[in-house]
Amino acid sequence: MSNRTFLFGLHFFVDEKNFKRTVSTIDINHQCNYIGIVERGERYVAVVSRYSIALHILAWIAEMTKDRDEFVASDRIAASVNTSPVFIRRILGSLGKARLVIVQHGGTGAGWKLARNPDSITLLEVYEAVVQKPLFELHHSTPNSGCIIGKGIQPALNPIYSSAEEAMKRQLAQVTIADLLEETLVQGNNKQL
Structure with a gap:
């Protein structure tokens, strides 16, 4: 239809x-x-969603393990995110490759924990771990060079996209998982929500 x-x-x-x-x-x-x-729009939504979920995961792990050194299971994390443990493990895999989390396999105590203190993990590190493509992408096919707009759009967009992404990265580098967790707890306790 x-x-x-x-x-x-x-x-x-x-x-x-x-x-x-x-x-x-x-x-x-x-x-x-x-x-x-x-x-x-799944690809674009997926990038943003994966990043937000990665931040959710790390903030949750930071809160759940703040007073103890333990690994947490992906199904517990998935319950907070309200998604599949399989999807959570995929994101945790990316975070593990970036050395932001540590995994312990098998048996009692299997799961994940932060590799470092939450005040030493920046949102930029998380972004770079889960987002493999630029924030803004140009056309997937070459625009029509016989058209004035088609010929000039990519050269016009490149510096705009580049400076916007750099500004975003500078901001993300200034915020840590500990900062995010602190604000999350304030917002979570806000009775007006």
Whole structure:
């Protein structure tokens, strides 16, 4: 089943069965025709979601192990995140490769714990552990160089994207898991939520 909507000069065709959206428009002034398929957004949502979940995991582990040296099971973490333990273990695997967590396999006491004190793990380290691609990506296919917009859009976007990502990384480098946990506990105890 497919729906069609016309909005602000763009035609949207939504293929509900395959969760894809086709965007089509014509630029009369510059002779540019654009047709693009946009996936449901899972890849982009997944990047942001994986990062937020990684932060959730580390803050939770920091809180649960603050007074004791123990490993916590992924199913306990998954209960807080409200997702599958398998998904949690995938993210923990990335955090482990970045040496932010340690795993203990098998038997009693199996699970995960922070590799370092939460006040020494920055949000930037977590970002770099779970996000493998730039925050903003350019087109997946080369734009039409015969179109003035197609020719100039990537060179125009590169410095904007680059400086935005660098600013974000500078901010993330200033905040630790301990800082995040402290603010999380304040917000969690806020009765207005």
